[in-house]
Amino acid sequence: MNDKNSKLIEEIQFMIRTIRSVRHVNFYFVLSIALSILITALEAIGLISIVPILQFLGSDPLHGSDSFLSPFFDLLKNDAGVIDIKKVALFVLFVAILKSTFVFISGIVGGYIPVMMKAGAVRSLLKMHLRSNLINLMQYDTGAWTSVYYRFIDQLCSIVMSVASSITQALLLALYGGIMFAMSPYAVMLTLLFVVVLWLTTRWMTDRQGRIGRQITDAATSYQQAGLQMISGMRLVQTVAGEDRMEEWVAGKLHTFVKFHYKAITASSIMQPITTVASGLFVASLLFFGDSLFSGKETDWLGSIILFVVVFYRMLGPATGLYGVRITIAQLWPALQKVKMFFELCSRSQLSFGDRDxxxxxxxxxxxxxxxxxxxxxxxxxxxxxxxxxxxxxxxxxxxxxxxxxxxxxxxxxxxxxxxxxxxxxxxxxxxxxxxxxxxxxxxxxxxxxxxxxxxxxxxxxxxxxxxxxxxxxxxxxxxxxxxxxxxxxxxxxxxxxxxxxxxxxxxxxxxxxxxxxxxxxxxxxxxxxxxxxxxxxxxxxxxxxxxxxxxxxxxxxxxxxxxxxxxxxxxxxxxxxxxxxxxxxxxxxxxxxxxxxxxxxxxx
Structure with missing residues (x-):
């Protein structure tokens, strides 16, 4: 294992220790994942409810009449054994209300986690910081410490929440992939090819976002330090008529910070048009090769393509979300490295005391x-x-x-x-x-x-x-x-x-x-x-x-x-x-x- 991977593993272990050190946060994480599973299940039920509508229109993309889903579809039929569109409508409404309730609860739980984490991480660092010898702490100025307490720990929490969000996104992708595979394994193979090509196309962007993230972290620290020095040095600035020089110096730090943010925005924004164009090409491919991909079906393959495309576009949300998680982690990972560095500094700088009076x-x-x-x-x-x-x-x-x-x-x-x-x-x-x-x-x-x-x-x-x-x-x-x-x-x-x-x-x-x-x-x-x-x-x-x-x-x-x-x-x-x-x-x-x-x-x- 090379040094880079070892360092990455140490950083991940530090993040896990930080999460586990916060009281009750493990319970909320488990609850958040459980809610994600429930929401995913309801999402699946909501999607499957499209099938009876297609059956009502004469298409059967999942062979609902003789599949393991047939008991479910029977509930939506009238006495004549025909799909009752009114029952379908009421069922869709019920699922939507139930899903919205769980989404609401999930939002509250998801909001608690970063607040609890930030409070816990700050308390942990504060406890060690106050008991550290000053000589080691003097390696960094007030601006650097301020950045850790008020910025980098926030970003560490954002990384953790991004990881938690990726679990939900992965579950949704697995769900959509299962539905698509049930419809056509060949179409799924085409989808995987599309995903691999898209991933290879955008991989360089993730690496670039990581570099930009480190530049933003350093520029933010420098800008914050300059601002603190300006505030503490106001008397000298005005005494020597140095307002213009100080403004130029701080503005220069701000300009560097803003410049790297613009780069990050540009790099992030390019993903959306690439995904849109690639999605259009994929759908066109489905329509062009539809009769081959969905051949062998007893019903018209056009209904299958309609459902497949619906599921595909639903899948783009979590897929884009996962990519966004990669971008977020790449940008904010330097903040985790900074927090880890300051935690370790305080840990090895602890003053030792005895028990004599x-x-x-x-x-x-x-x-x-x-x-x-x-x-x-x-x-x-x-x-x-x-x-x-x-x-x-x-x-x-x-x-x-x-x-x-x-x-x-x-x-x-x-x-x-x-x-x-x-x-x-x-x-x-x-x-x-x-x-x-x-x-x-x-x-x-x-x-x-x-x-x-x-x-x-x-x-x-x-x-x-x-x-x-x-x-x-x-x-x-x-x-x-x-x-x-x-x-x-x-x-x-x-x-x-x-x-x-x-x-x-x-x-x-x-x-x-x-x-x-x-x-x-x-x-x-x-x-x-x-x-x-x-x-x-x-x-x-x-x-x-x-x-x-x-x-x-x-x-x-x-x-x-x-x-x-x-x-x-x-x-x-x-x-x-x-x-x-x-x-x-x-x-x-x-x-x-x-x-x-x-x-x-x-x-x-």
Missing amino acids: LGKSPSFDISISGLNFGFADTPILQDINLSIPSGSMLALVGESGAGKSTLANLIMRLYPTSAGQISIGGVNISEFSRKSFAENVGLVSQDTILFNDTLKNNFLFVQPDATEAEIWEALKKAKADQFVEELEQGLDTVIQEGGSRLSGGQRQRIALARALIRPKQILILDESTSQLDAFSEAVVQETITNLHGTTTLIVIAHRMSTVRKADAVAVLENGRVVEFGTPNQLLMEDTMFRQMIEFQQVSPA
């Missing part, structure tokens, strides 16, 4: 030994060795890109370590449970994350059982209570995505207040006061100072005033700790730390 640790000393970390082949941190006693304050300083925030993310277990270990109280952090770790270790990042919700709910997301009194107390500690009181709805104010209704300093104070709502044993402050004015920073620094001694603090800052009361300072350069000691010790020698202090003209405490 960090809150019960006898000590909260942090020990970092032989720590190495990098992105792909690029080293970020090399041979980091640090010891942070419980209740002390360590300041991490260095130029941008030195690895300070990366080290903070490693301590928070957001990234997996490449080598070495980080331990708290002598226990590797991987052995602690996720819940106890989050309860005892906090991070205030330089990138403030606020959700499009009320201020109160942003606090409750971090601490679900927090009281309103605790929230206000935390706001006071972060010097944020005054501006929150001035908001029209106070804590019930919706702050929009990213806290866009707040200033940078206000957002930073809210983030700090969230971290202070409950006492933490370890608190990491990554540029947590960088956007505060001098007075607010002094107040917040006082709050941090009050935590000193009871909470282990790791402070990352470019402002040297922020680290003046630290117990120890670690200076990072190119991912290595190049200086370590107390502020006074480092100031007594010609160090990078001293140069930073002198440049900012800050005196140590």
Whole structure:
């Protein structure tokens, strides 16, 4: 088996696993197939009801008078043994109503399946996504992830529904083929020849649709990414008068997306005229060779041809439908490959946690030994060795890109370590449970994350059982209570995505207040006061100072005033700790730390 076939089998297996993982979807699939069988049976009965009409007109294409269908035809005869056209009419109406009922139920069931599948697939991916280490997920930007959640999973559901639809179409084809074979095996052979020629003629179109489908998938992702970057970069665009350039760039992505869609439409549309012309040639062939194909019949072969042509044209619907399924799958299969890729990425990126309770640790000393970390082949941190006693304050300083925030993310277990270990109280952090770790270790990042919700709910997301009194107390500690009181709805104010209704300093104070709502044993402050004015920073620094001694603090800052009361300072350069000691010790020698202090003209405490 070659690699291409192996890959295809893996993709089909992934699709089946995705279907089976959704609750109740197996039942609905079975029900959908059962309804398809019932609808097909009623379709057969409806077609067979044409035979009595032809008998009434003097033709007997299926030899109904002496075939296994004769008991059925006898029900439609009057006392004189002649077909009663009124009974036939009532029977046709009854079958139509019954079939319509099952079609209605089938439509509802068929509508449930993709909705259930999408919800189930999104939940499955979401569950893994939220528990994955960030380093692997950073291989793709927001636009790519958005495409997976809101576009590619939809297309995966469309593929599944196309496969389900193909079952119904195949059943109908089998039914029509059986009726046609009962009428004339020779005519069926001519039909098969027609189908083979048509399939060979249009095969290249399916391959082309597959290529176009991949191009559409890539173009859609690129266009979506461009749109997201445009929205997030509006301030810069307007600042540099770049509206025309941005419009041209996004429009270029849109043009590429639309161009490939036009190609797909053209390729799909050509099938209909080919089928129509081929069908006309087939019917003409039937009429031309009719006396040979239907010879040996006791009745006039013209009635047989009429029924055969009716069945043939009915067969064109499911035949075209099956071809449409092929086209749909060819176009959308790249979406399944994308979804599979992201599922596998999340699956192999899962963070591992133990079951130990960090809150019960006898000590909260942090020990970092032989720590190495990098992105792909690029080293970020090399041979980091640090010891942070419980209740002390360590300041991490260095130029941008030195690895300070990366080290903070490693301590928070957001990234997996490449080598070495980080331990708290002598226990590797991987052995602690996720819940106890989050309860005892906090991070205030330089990138403030606020959700499009009320201020109160942003606090409750971090601490679900927090009281309103605790929230206000935390706001006071972060010097944020005054501006929150001035908001029209106070804590019930919706702050929009990213806290866009707040200033940078206000957002930073809210983030700090969230971290202070409950006492933490370890608190990491990554540029947590960088956007505060001098007075607010002094107040917040006082709050941090009050935590000193009871909470282990790791402070990352470019402002040297922020680290003046630290117990120890670690200076990072190119991912290595190049200086370590107390502020006074480092100031007594010609160090990078001293140069930073002198440049900012800050005196140590």
